[in-house]
Amino acid sequence: MTLLSRASVALIALAALPALAQEAPPPAPDTGPPLSAEAFDARTVGRTITYSSAGLPYGVEQYLPGRRVLWAFAEGECKEGTWFQAEELICFDYEDENGLQCWTFFDTPDGLIARFEGRTDQAPLVSLTESPEPLACQGPEVGV
Numbered sequence: 001m002t003l004l005s006r007a008s009v010a011l012i013a014l015a016a017l018p019a020l021a022q023e024a025p026p027p028a029p030d031t032g033p034p035l036s037a038e039a040f041d042a043r044t045v046g047r048t049i050t051y052s053s054a055g056l057p058y059g060v061e062q063y064l065p066g067r068r069v070l071w072a073f074a075e076g077e078c079k080e081g082t083w084f085q086a087e088e089l090i091c092f093d094y095e096d097e098n099g100l101q102c103w104t105f106f107d108t109p110d111g112l113i114a115r116f117e118g119r120t121d122q123a124p125l126v127s128l129t130e131s132p133e134p135l136a137c138q139g140p141e142v143g144v
Contacts, residue, residue, distance in 0.1 A: 035105040037085035041067065043107055048131045051114070054123035062135040070135050078137035089117055 035043065044063035051058045057074040064070065069092060072078045081094035091102040102117040103125070111127035 032106060032108070034088040035090070035107055037067075037090070039107070040083075040085075040090050040105055043112070046132060048133055048135050049112065049127050050129045051112075051125040052128050053125050058125055060135055070137070072135060072137065076138075078135060 041063075045065060046063065048060060048062040050060045059071060059073040059076070061072075062070040067083050069081045069083055070078050071081060071092070071094065079094040079096065081092050083090055083092045085091070086102060088104055089102040090105050091100045093100055103114040104117070106113045106115075111130070112125075113127075114125040116122055116124075
């Protein structure tokens with residue numbers, strides 16, 4: 001192969017990189033092993049955690065004893081629910097039209113990271129703040 005041919009092949013390969021990068025899912029953060037139910041409960045119970053997704057506010061969840069939760073999307077009404085472990089997933093049941101919401105949780109030096117079941121192409125939830133204060137619920141059903 002001549003020097004000119006090698007240069008042409010290299011240019012074609014470089015030109016294809018942006019297209020390949022757009023199709024590939026974002027890399028998983030350095031997360032370590034997923035949290036088990038026991039580790040998730042120990043990490044969250046008694047806390048109210050605010051989450052973001054792709055840098056935007058997503059929602060807030062208060063973790064209560066007995067694997068109970070209180071969830072609100074950013075500026076939304078609160079929903080009561082429960083959670084349980086299914087293999088490596090932590091699944092939330094708010095008994096609503098959305099059905100089960102299952103996530104893989106990781107504890108990192110920067111906080112909790114949650115990836116929605118089977119959606120490696122979707123931005124994970126990242127914990128922004130944690131507080132021992134209860135969730136301030138809006139609307140007619142104030143919650144716990």
